[in-house]
Amino acid sequence: MTITASAPPPTKQKGTARPKRLTRFGQNWWIYVFLLPTFLGYGAYTVYPLVASWWYALLDWPGFAMSGEFVGFENFERLLTDDQFWNAFGKSLLFLVIAVPARVGLALLLALWLNSKKTPFPGFFRTLFFLPVVTTGAIIGIVFTLLLDANGPISLGLVWAGITETPTNFVANAGTSLYAGIAVWVWKWLGITMIYWLAALQTVPQDVHEAAMLDGANGRKEFWHVTLPLLVPFLVIITLIDTVSALNVFDLMHTLTGGGPAFSSEVIEIFIYRAAFAATVPQLGYASAAAVLFGLLTVIIAVAQAVGVRWARKQMGSGS
Secondary structure, three states, rough: OOOOOOOOOOEEEEEEEOOHHHHHHHHHHHHHHHHHHHHHHHHHHHHHHHHHHHHHHHHHHOOOOOOOOOOOOOOHHHHHHOHHHHHHHHHHHHHHHHHHHHHHHHHHHHHHHHHHOOOHHHHHHHHHHHHHHHHHHHHHHHHHHOOOOOHHHHHHHHHHHHOOOOOOOOOOOOOOOOHHHHHHHHHHHHHHHHHHHHHHHOOOOOHHHHHHHOOOOHHHHHHHHHHHHHHHHHHHHHHHHHHHHHOOHHHHHHHHOOOOOOOOOOOOHHHHHHHHHHHOOHHHHHHHHHHHHHHHHHHHHHHHHHHHHHHHHHHHHHHH
């Protein structure tokens, strides 16, 4: 028997082979040429303003001069004692607490109805409820300013139905302006959350529904004890997504109420805009400090979203 020894694998000589990344870049350099405008735009309109706002927050800068005076953390100290800032902060939290559960819950009910085989024309209704999502928030704010006026159809309809005694301008009333904004925001974005829930419902196996029905469970029991537990990971993800979305309501609230009357619907975004651009003497440094604190709040929610999504994925992975 003849034994032949296999040749040893060739060894790479140092310096003879170019790194793979440099090789890929050399072969596909033209791709980065097309991406260059995006990189420049993102850097100029996102990265630079983000970094600059941290520096401006340390300045006393009215905006008329070329540069401001360095004051350190005085703007942040002033914010902590500003009642209007805390009013805006409280309105933003109240907006989150009411609007997010309403949007998530109503969208789930709507998705369950559209996912039912008994619902007629489901495609038509999905399109109908999704249309407000693709409409600009500023346009919706202007339109609802007219609809919610004292002489608008909503106010007159409530008087005709006997729900209210006199016509009410809901966006000009300090007691209803914020809640009017919440209702309009939920209506506008209900369609996208509905799509999330419809996608989540497709992950529930059909045999699970059939097994529950064979065990004698009616529709309500089947939802609470079978469907809903399977949707909990999706509930976490959808709630966190809607929470981040609820922090970006400037265009809608600014055109709908402008933060008034008497700051009753002024969220943090409108407070920042008013301090930077709408004041008699602009306070760009002070507004930047408020924007930094608002950004930190957004980062905290984003971190919570990342943790929640990771937990939800583990739950979905362990359940599969």
